[in-house]
Amino acid sequence: MNKYYAYILTAAIVLFCGVQHAGAKSKTAAHPSLLSYEKLDWKIPEGKDTRIILKNGVRLYIAEDKTLPLVSMGVIIKSGSLLDAKGKEGLSSLFAVLMRRGGVNGYSPEMIDDLLARYSINIGMNSNNDSLVFSAEFLSEYSETAFSLIEKMLFNPSFDNKILEKEKSIASEYVKYRFDNPENLLEAAYIKAMYSGSIIAGLADQKSITAVTRKDLVDHHSAVMKNENMIVYISGNFDKKEMTDRLEKIFSANTNKSRVGSDFPSVTINTPNKCLIVDRKISQSYIRMGLPFVKRPHPDYYALSIAGIILGGGGFTSRLGSAIRSDAGLTYSIYSHAESNYTFPGTFYVDFFTKNETSAKAVSLCLDEINKFLKDGITDVELESAKNMLIESLPSYFRSPGDIVSTYARSEYSGNPDNHYTSYPDKIRALSKNEVMAAAKKYIKPENFIYVIVGDSDKVMNIKERDFSFADFSPIIIKPEDIVKY
Amino acid sequence: MRKIIMIAFITFLSVLKAEKISLPVESFTLSNGLKVVIVKNNDVAVVSCRLYYFVGSMYEGPGTSGLSHMYEHMMFKGTKILGTKDYNKELQYIRKMDIIAENIQKLKDSGAADDDARIVAMKKEIYSLLTEQRKYIKKDEIWETYQKNGGSKLNAWTSDYLTAYLVTLPKNKVELFYWIESDRMQNPVLREFYSERDVVAEERRMRYENQPVNSYYENLLSRFYTVHPFRIPTIGYMSDIQSYTRPKMEEHVRRYYTPDNAMIVLSGNIDSKKARKDIEKYFGNIPRAVKPKQTVVTREPVPDGETRYIMRGDSEPRIDIMFHIPPYPHNDVFALDVIEGVLGGRTGRLYKRLVDSEKLCTDADVSNSFRIHGGYFIISASLIAGTDPLTVEKIIYDEIDKIKTTPPSDEEMERVKNSIRFSYLSGLRSLERISDQIARFEAMGGWKGMFDYTDKIISVKKEDLPAAAAKYMIRERQTIGILINAKAQQEGK
Numbered sequence: 001m002n003k004y005y006a007y008i009l010t011a012a013i014v015l016f017c018g019v020q021h022a023g024a025k026s027k028t029a030a031h032p033s034l035l036s037y038e039k040l041d042w043k044i045p046e047g048k049d050t051r052i053i054l055k056n057g058v059r060l061y062i063a064e065d066k067t068l069p070l071v072s073m074g075v076i077i078k079s080g081s082l083l084d085a086k087g088k089e090g091l092s093s094l095f096a097v098l099m100r101r102g103g104v105n106g107y108s109p110e111m112i113d114d115l116l117a118r119y120s121i122n123i124g125m126n127s128n129n130d131s132l133v134f135s136a137e138f139l140s141e142y143s144e145t146a147f148s149l150i151e152k153m154l155f156n157p158s159f160d161n162k163i164l165e166k167e168k169s170i171a172s173e174y175v176k177y178r179f180d181n182p183e184n185l186l187e188a189a190y191i192k193a194m195y196s197g198s199i200i201a202g203l204a205d206q207k208s209i210t211a212v213t214r215k216d217l218v219d220h221h222s223a224v225m226k227n228e229n230m231i232v233y234i235s236g237n238f239d240k241k242e243m244t245d246r247l248e249k250i251f252s253a254n255t256n257k258s259r260v261g262s263d264f265p266s267v268t269i270n271t272p273n274k275c276l277i278v279d280r281k282i283s284q285s286y287i288r289m290g291l292p293f294v295k296r297p298h299p300d301y302y303a304l305s306i307a308g309i310i311l312g313g314g315g316f317t318s319r320l321g322s323a324i325r326s327d328a329g330l331t332y333s334i335y336s337h338a339e340s341n342y343t344f345p346g347t348f349y350v351d352f353f354t355k356n357e358t359s360a361k362a363v364s365l366c367l368d369e370i371n372k373f374l375k376d377g378i379t380d381v382e383l384e385s386a387k388n389m390l391i392e393s394l395p396s397y398f399r400s401p402g403d404i405v406s407t408y409a410r411s412e413y414s415g416n417p418d419n420h421y422t423s424y425p426d427k428i429r430a431l432s433k434n435e436v437m438a439a440a441k442k443y444i445k446p447e448n449f450i451y452v453i454v455g456d457s458d459k460v461m462n463i464k465e466r467d468f469s470f471a472d473f474s475p476i477i478i479k480p481e482d483i484v485k486y
Numbered sequence: 487m488r489k490i491i492m493i494a495f496i497t498f499l500s501v502l503k504a505e506k507i508s509l510p511v512e513s514f515t516l517s518n519g520l521k522v523v524i525v526k527n528n529d530v531a532v533v534s535c536r537l538y539y540f541v542g543s544m545y546e547g548p549g550t551s552g553l554s555h556m557y558e559h560m561m562f563k564g565t566k567i568l569g570t571k572d573y574n575k576e577l578q579y580i581r582k583m584d585i586i587a588e589n590i591q592k593l594k595d596s597g598a599a600d601d602d603a604r605i606v607a608m609k610k611e612i613y614s615l616l617t618e619q620r621k622y623i624k625k626d627e628i629w630e631t632y633q634k635n636g637g638s639k640l641n642a643w644t645s646d647y648l649t650a651y652l653v654t655l656p657k658n659k660v661e662l663f664y665w666i667e668s669d670r671m672q673n674p675v676l677r678e679f680y681s682e683r684d685v686v687a688e689e690r691r692m693r694y695e696n697q698p699v700n701s702y703y704e705n706l707l708s709r710f711y712t713v714h715p716f717r718i719p720t721i722g723y724m725s726d727i728q729s730y731t732r733p734k735m736e737e738h739v740r741r742y743y744t745p746d747n748a749m750i751v752l753s754g755n756i757d758s759k760k761a762r763k764d765i766e767k768y769f770g771n772i773p774r775a776v777k778p779k780q781t782v783v784t785r786e787p788v789p790d791g792e793t794r795y796i797m798r799g800d801s802e803p804r805i806d807i808m809f810h811i812p813p814y815p816h817n818d819v820f821a822l823d824v825i826e827g828v829l830g831g832r833t834g835r836l837y838k839r840l841v842d843s844e845k846l847c848t849d850a851d852v853s854n855s856f857r858i859h860g861g862y863f864i865i866s867a868s869l870i871a872g873t874d875p876l877t878v879e880k881i882i883y884d885e886i887d888k889i890k891t892t893p894p895s896d897e898e899m900e901r902v903k904n905s906i907r908f909s910y911l912s913g914l915r916s917l918e919r920i921s922d923q924i925a926r927f928e929a930m931g932g933w934k935g936m937f938d939y940t941d942k943i944i945s946v947k948k949e950d951l952p953a954a955a956a957k958y959m960i961r962e963r964q965t966i967g968i969l970i971n972a973k974a975q976q977e978g979k
Contacts, residue, residue: 028767031567032631032665040658042531067529068911117833118901120908139908170841170848173870177802177971182696282696284688316562316626317633326625327616329684332692353692385634392636395531395656400915 044425045398047408048418052244058251061233061409063401064240071143071236072402075134075154076413079224082129082199082264082343090171090204091212095220096125096132097167102217103160104152112149121146123153129200130264130343131413132224140237151250154225159217172206179480182353186286186454189278192486193452194290194347196270203484223260227251233409235402267344275451275473277460280480285359285455289366290349291448296342297416303431303439304338304348309386310378311370311440312336312350317385320350323369330354330362342414348443356459363451364468370446377437391425451475509914512758513933518774519746522765523924523933525753527917533754534639534917535663537651537671538925540749541742543720544647544782549729552686552722553738555644556730559682561651562628562642565673568666569627576677579619580732583612583680587731594729612680623677628666635659639918644720647858648929654918657755661764667750668768671743679732687727694721698799699969706967709795710808710862714786744775749928751921786810786860789963796968802848803869805878806967809959811863814856814930820942821954822863826854827902828894828951829865835885836865844881846873858930863958875968889955893948903944910940 029035052060081092100123103109116123121138138146179185188203195201234243269292294300312320312335324334331352339346354362398404411420451473453460461471478486510526542554566573586608593605632640637653655663694701704719711717752761812818829836830852840847850867867878913919927936
């Protein structure tokens with residue numbers, strides 16, 4: 001069953017978050033800050049040790065890992081929903097689904113499904129804004145079967161019409177309920193508000209899904225599935241040399257020389273309205289306050305990230321978390337986030353939910369904290385703590401050969417240099433308080449916040465607390481069903 | 487004392503073999519009952535450190551529902567040492583707030599509503615006292631300490647009978663985990679209790695009031711388990727949350743958060759000899775619970791009829807059919823797992839029938855959720871607008887009847903067993919998942935069961951399946967849930 005529902009049903013709730021026994025302690029340190037640790041004998045792994053360029057131009061990250069009889073593979077493809085034509089929103093998602101389920105030349109979709117299931121070869125494809133990611137995981141004993149199918153699925157998909165119609169019908173049903181969860185509705189409304197009129201703000205609906213044809217998928221395949229558009233990563237139980245030869249052969253089968261380009265269109269931030277309320281009669285308001293930020297790589301990115309951690313990142317320890325959640329008890333979750341976007345400019349935002357009746361109070365308290373942050377600056381302890389959080393947790397992200405190859409493949413896809421991770425700790429350590437605050441003052445301008453709210457508009461509009469009221473912004477109020485055309 | 491404790495170690499060192507994989511596992515138990523399991527993996531530079539308490543909503547009842555979950559939040563508030571500038575000065579405020587909270591409860595007991603002016607004024611007074619207390623509080627020191635020392639996957643979770651405190655640390659900093667967790671076990675302080683109670687109420691609103699599908703499942707489960715405390719939602723009922731008091735919580739903590747009801751699982755690059763010495767040093771002197779843990783003796787009776795629950799809400803329409811199954815490790819549980827594989831998944835019989843052939847649903851799946859005391863086998867389908875749930879129910883029963891009468895094909899058996907093997911091996915790649923599975927199996931009777939699981943599945947014969955299906959998938963004892971979306975229903979007409 002859908003694991004999400006299984007999760008809810010078992011009532012296992014994953015959450016953030018005294019009684020006294022008189023046990024005498026025999027600790028070596030009176031406080032954890034007095035503990036001393038051995039030096040960590042670990043270095044950030046180099047990605048270049050695993051990088052190969054195949055004769056056919058495909059960039060490959062490869063590493064053996066014989067600890068388990070498994071193989072994991074990924075292919076990052078330059079594509080994504082940014083390439084969806086107007087009126088055909090949803091094409092990229094359907095393309096990803098049909099690549100997996102639409103059959104291949106010589107095998108029906110049902111045969112492919114049965115073969116994959118029989119040998120537990122787990123293949124999927126995800127469509128993001130600016131990438132498509134093909135993934136495969138399987139038992140190494142079934143490598144022959146797996147690679148034979150992978151080659152066909154990548155380069156000879158048949159995009160079976162019957163399956164396309166079925167998946168279009170499922171997608172059309174999905175769009176009816178996608179905003180049942182107010183958080184999803186807020187996310188969509190926020191993108192509409194921050195990137196007004198841009199291709200990124202386009203949402204698939206039944207009409208745009210219906211408009212997608214098999215020819216669209218075939219054309220899309222021709223435009224994006226070129227070797228120069230792909231970065232491959234693979235790890236697992238194999239011989240590196242043999243696997244490299246195998247991949248060389250598989251990708252040489254790709255004869256796609258299409259001249260159709262797949263460059264992403266320009267996306268810019270455009271915020272014609274100060275406040276957007278999506279009127280939904282629920283007990284809480286879901287609120288996001290956003291500001292324009294930058295496209296990476298950018299010299300201000302790390303400085304504002306650190307500012308964001310101190311202000312509203314880093315779990316409970318942030319200033320906003322302390323003031324709005326812990327002190328005032330107004331929300332279960334509040335955070336700020338400096339988006340990391342490499343294809344178009346990201347935003348900086350504060351996100352939380354609270355009862356409709358306390359929405360104005362919560363925003364007002366947020367603004368107070370942000371103004372205090374900008375006025376008083378950050379402390380040495382806060383800066384040190386935020387830097388440590390980023391640097392000391394690195395071993396956790398490079399645990400296995402699989403982590404190394406996938407991380408470096410994604411990094412190269414983003415356009416980072418090969419020393420991106422090895423130079424990262426020094427870049428973070430070098431940031432001063434002044435640099436962090438300069439970035440904060442440059443981008444976090446409270447008077448410029450764009451407010452997006454999903455909640456009961458009657459209640460939200462009628463409240464004025466601590467001199468704050470959404471009504472002062474003359475908000476645009478829309479119904480949830482109008483979000484697509486907004 | 488130290489000598490006695492060392493002698494009392496119960497040690498188990500083995501190399502457990504499954505799928506030709508050697509997983510070096512070491513376990514021991516301190517004399518105060520604290521269980522420890524260490525899984526070594528020297529290829530990584532980190533250690534997943536997890537402390538599990540064998541408590542959750544199964545040990546709660548009317549008025550106390552959600553206490554374990556609330557305590558999950560409170561554990562981050564600190565101890566007598568962590569999170570405070572002067573614990574003794576904090577105490578005076580804590581006691582005053584307790585008295586006010588008690589008076590609020592008395593008013594509520596006498597019929598006053600939450601918006602009664604006296605209650606509103608008293609709540610304000612609590613927040614004023616909190617403001618004063620905060621002069622002596624160091625906010626979120628535990629969280630910050632873990633984080634600045636490279637703690638990742640820092641979190642906690644609560645379920646029916648297990649609560650976990652989690653952090654993954656660089657391999658050189660595991661001692662920090664021992665320090666903080668032993669301190670939290672001995673000296674927790676329930677500071678900022680009443681404001682955190684409001685946070686939990688907001689969380690409940692977010693998870694259930696504004697997401698009808700979650701509310702639907704909460705209600706369905708409480709109809710499936712009519713007497714067993716599995717019916718209690720882990721987050722607690724809203725009225726209970728709003729009536730929590732610190733003394734009530736203290737009683738819960740005294741009873742369950744003790745070394746004899748806990749287990750540490752360390753998974754990663756760790757020197758087990760040093761770990762054992764350090765764990766003894768930090769946790770060895772913490773006393774057991776004064777009163778032994780009360781066991782849950784209630785068992786769900788065999789239903790004497792079917793139950794139907796129908797809810798209308800703004801959500802994707804769906805149908806769920808639930809059956810009671812025996813407690814793990816009853817042998818039939820494994821046969822039911824194989825049935826799950828035959829019926830469920832995208833290549834399972836139900837998806838092929840309901841989605842591919844009949845085109846009545848957008849999804850169909852199955853889950854055999856085994857647990858102590860008795861779990862459930864659930865079949866779920868998401869309906870296309872206008873689909874009559876009764877038609878889907880009929881088709882599901884048609885497929886159940888086939889399973890009851892005819893064993894699956896060899897190909898189906900191969901598919902299911904390969905899938906379970908893959909999931910097992912894939913799970914071994916995650917230090918954190920290994921830890922959680924060890925704790926889960928320990929809570930169900932013994933962690934070594936985790937390593938027997940695939941063998942038990944492999945030993946299931948296709949001829950076992952019809953008998954298992956016939957024994958448990960009985961229509962007259964089912965619980966059915968139907969979630970209707972009025973708009974979608976209209977659209978289908």
